[in-house]
Amino acid sequence: MNSKNILTASVTINQKIDLVWKIWNEPEDIAKWNAPSDEWINKKIENNLVVGGGFLYAMVKKDGSENFDFGGVYTEIITYQSIAYTLDDGRKTKITFTGSEPVILTEVFEPVANLDLNMQQNFCQTGLNQLKAYAEQL
Known part of the structure; x- marks a missing residue:
């Protein structure tokens, strides 16, 4: 990843x-937290969590x-530690899971070049905040 064009979002769960x-990985759970706002839904979720999947x-x-x-396609998976992938447009992302309870989840990603960086940062952070809210009510 090009370090000058990297955004980071993090949450403690x-x-x-x-x-x-x-x-983070099961489609039935992803559907319950992964949306940028209440106006959006996941029409379809597929996840083949293996390197190359x-x-x-x-x-x-x-x-x-x-x-x-x-x-995208997964490029690295270390169970309970990290997941890296390359998006269909070539941008790279890495998610790290730190700790066993609580867990600090950090997402480091290359942004879309022609979109507002603050909007992309907020979009990602909102998703992580929704993940936290969902996880902590279970």
Whole structure:
């Protein structure tokens, strides 16, 4: 990753690492927390968590006015520690899981070049905050 164009978001989740890992990776859990706001839903979620495997989150606004696909291929997986992937557009992301309870989840990612950096940072942080809220109510 080009370090001058990197964004980072992080959250501390008061749950055990095995639950946080599951919530991050299982489609039925992802559907419950992975949306930029209440206006969006996951139309389709696929996740093949193996190196060389892919993932796809097909997002759509509830009113049907906007949609996008977020997908890529896993390049590194260390269970309960880290996940790295390359998005379909070539950008790279790494997620680290630090600690066993609580867990600090940190996402470091290359932003889209022509989109507002603060918007992208907030988008990512909102997702992590929603993950935290979902995990901590279980």
